[in-house]
Amino acid sequence: MAELYPEIEPYAHGMLDVGNGHHMYWEACGNPDGKPALVVHGGPGSGCTPHARRCFDPRRYRVILFDQRGCGRSTPHASDPATDLTHNTTHHLLGDMETLRAHLGIERWLLCGGSWGSTLLLAYAERHPERVSDIVISAVTTTRRTEIDWLLRGVGRYFPEAWERFRAAAGTSPGADGCALAAAYARRMTDPDRREQQRAAADWCAWEDAVISLEEHHGPTPYGGRPSASQLALVRIVTHYFAHGAWLEEGALLRDAYRLRGIPGVLIHGRLDLGSPPDTAWALARAWPDARLLISPHGGHLSTEWSRARLLTALDAFAER
Numbered sequence: 386m387a388e389l390y391p392e393i394e395p396y397a398h399g400m401l402d403v404g405n406g407h408h409m410y411w412e413a414c415g416n417p418d419g420k421p422a423l424v425v426h427g428g429p430g431s432g433c434t435p436h437a438r439r440c441f442d443p444r445r446y447r448v449i450l451f452d453q454r455g456c457g458r459s460t461p462h463a464s465d466p467a468t469d470l471t472h473n474t475t476h477h478l479l480g481d482m483e484t485l486r487a488h489l490g491i492e493r494w495l496l497c498g499g500s501w502g503s504t505l506l507l508a509y510a511e512r513h514p515e516r517v518s519d520i521v522i523s524a525v526t527t528t529r530r531t532e533i534d535w536l537l538r539g540v541g542r543y544f545p546e547a548w549e550r551f552r553a554a555a556g557t558s559p560g561a562d563g564c565a566l567a568a569a570y571a572r573r574m575t576d577p578d579r580r581e582q583q584r585a586a587a588d589w590c591a592w593e594d595a596v597i598s599l600e601e602h603h604g605p606t607p608y609g610g611r612p613s614a615s616q617l618a619l620v621r622i623v624t625h626y627f628a629h630g631a632w633l634e635e636g637a638l639l640r641d642a643y644r645l646r647g648i649p650g651v652l653i654h655g656r657l658d659l660g661s662p663p664d665t666a667w668a669l670a671r672a673w674p675d676a677r678l679l680i681s682p683h684g685g686h687l688s689t690e691w692s693r694a695r696l697l698t699a700l701d702a703f704a705e706r
Contacts, residue, residue: 387694389439400460401488403481405472410458411451411485415443420518420704421491423482424450425498425506427524429631430622432457432615440497440696445704449494451485453478453505456618463618466575466582470625475508475632482509486516495703499523500661500686501623504631504638507669511644519703520650520676523696524658524686525666527638528631534563536660537627540596543659547595554588567627574621583613586620596660600685607687642672649706650676651699653692655684 395412403409415438422441426433433450441448454473455463462468482505486494495518496506503522510517526532538561541548552559555569573585590608597607611619626632650673654666663680670678681691688696 387690387697389436389693389697390441390443391439392435393438393443400458401481401485403454403477403484405477406461407454407472407477407481408460409451409454409481409485411449411489413489414438414448414450415441415446417447419443419445419447420706421447421449421489421494422700423486423494423496423506424448425482425496425502425509426450426453426457427498427500427502428456428619428623429453429501429505429626430456430463430619431501432618437497441700442704446700449485449489449491451481453622454481455622456615462614463621464614466577466579468621470621473622473625474629475505475626478505479509479512483513483516492516493518495519495521495700497521497700500526501528501626504528504633507638507642507645508633510648511638511641514644514648517645517648519706520645520648521653521696521699521703522650523653523688523692524661525652525654525663525669526661527636527665527669528626528633529635529638529665530562530564530630531635532661532665533567533627533630535662536596537563537566537592539563540659544595544598547592551588551592551595554585564628564630567624570620571624571628574617574624582617586616589620589624590616597686599657599659600687601689639668639672642669645673646675648675649703651695652676652678653681653695653699654678655681655686655689655692657683658686660686 398412
């Protein structure tokens, strides 16, 4: 059994002014003189969790966590319908990461994240390869429009009843692609009726829960079971990002993976990840020769004992570099 490191509390934390009225929560844990590592959470809009601290040896790592714009403890919070998302884009988040690095006086850091977090950290590493020492990714995504379309439409062939409910609640035609579905939900999240916003968020989360329903996880509704404010922020942000294709040129992260040359990486992916099939992880590993791809034979999108053990092993090994 993969044993996580003991629970720890931050030795420092703060709210960083990143512009446009946004203040980003950050925290530092472990050894202040240890190897810097940045945890990049998923979603978009999930927020960081104390659980992520426990993946790192606190004697050897200086672990930095942060809440991306609009979620977690960052302000303004996207659960407030008055919060404008205009300045909440992938490129703003990349700037926030650089602002945080400079604020903390870090020259280079290891990047660790999964799902949406892998998209964001890959975009950062390709833009600032000189600032990245190593990379560890679980549940690889690059948020191409084809990936969004698969998650919001293509995988519906496995869950036709749930997908029809999801599409009907969006009010789109059966042929609408994933970005159009996301845009429809984004519009529902701007409804002046708070109850309609909550219904839209519940409909979205019901679909997300359906996609991972065949996996082993802690509880039947990992998305729908979130507190109301967290759920509203998540759905507002994720639909905003997916409707715009994450503001990334289609295929750019795979195309520009050559910029990661010289950065060692470990990619951990579930063979049975229905939401993010392993062909994306495979394509990234082929484009990035310094990365090692580990495919869990029975894992899905969520963490398993197998994937957690590989994650801890990779982080322990990189702590020595």
